[in-house]
Amino acid sequence: xxxxxxxxxxxxxxxxxxxxxxxxxxxxHATLYWYQQILGQGPKLLIQFQNNGVVDDSQxxxxxxxxxxxxxxxxxxxxxxAKLEDSAVYLCASSLDLELYTFGSGTxxxxx
Amino acid sequence: SxxxxxxxxxxxxxxxxxxxxxxxxxxxxxxxxxxxxNSGRGLVHLILIRSNEREKHSGRLRVTLDTSKKSSSxxxxxxxxxxxxxxxxxTDALNSGYALNFxxxxxxxxxx
Numbered sequence: 001x002x003x004x005x006x007x008x009x010x011x012x013x014x015x016x017x018x019x020x021x022x023x024x025x026x027x028x029h030a031t032l033y034w035y036q037q038i039l040g041q042g043p044k045l046l047i048q049f050q051n052n053g054v055v056d057d058s059q060x061x062x063x064x065x066x067x068x069x070x071x072x073x074x075x076x077x078x079x080x081x082a083k084l085e086d087s088a089v090y091l092c093a094s095s096l097d098l099e100l101y102t103f104g105s106g107t108x109x110x111x112x
Numbered sequence: 113s114x115x116x117x118x119x120x121x122x123x124x125x126x127x128x129x130x131x132x133x134x135x136x137x138x139x140x141x142x143x144x145x146x147x148x149x150n151s152g153r154g155l156v157h158l159i160l161i162r163s164n165e166r167e168k169h170s171g172r173l174r175v176t177l178d179t180s181k182k183s184s185s186x187x188x189x190x191x192x193x194x195x196x197x198x199x200x201x202x203t204d205a206l207n208s209g210y211a212l213n214f215x216x217x218x219x220x221x222x223x224x
Binding site: 035100 | 154156211
């Protein structure tokens, strides 16, 4: 079974620029999550999708972050404009049963 | 917000020794999971224990759960250098769409 694919693997941008991350979950997994992991901390949930609907986006900074999951498969997470404190690894995960998650390798974002 | 808190933050042991990590959480849960993360990589699921279970084994891993104390422990027996990684506990709060909330992790170093 193919894993969760994420791209790009690394991204360096200047503050106030915009950036987008892409995630392709495991086929058939209805639930998709985006997590932010700042260095030295555990992952923090940003948004949870069930098919193409949002279940929880309470911790998503909506003034600069947006996410969508068109057609209930792939998802993109966008930051516009980026701030220095957005430097982190952005992890995508998918789940078939709301219990076992499969994580992608993440996108490491550096904002300078 | 992060639900779990791991203890210790960092642990250094020699190969062959056992490693014990603890996790405390705050709210009622459906299940508790442990994940492993190698530096710069995604998270790998290790073991899941349900709220009605007290102990679970998987290979060299032993997990206990005490719901009255809202705590869990992960024991790695006969550790190897390859066990060097960060270990996170994650809980799914019943009122959060079952999305996983992660602690800050324990950084384990196993020296040959």
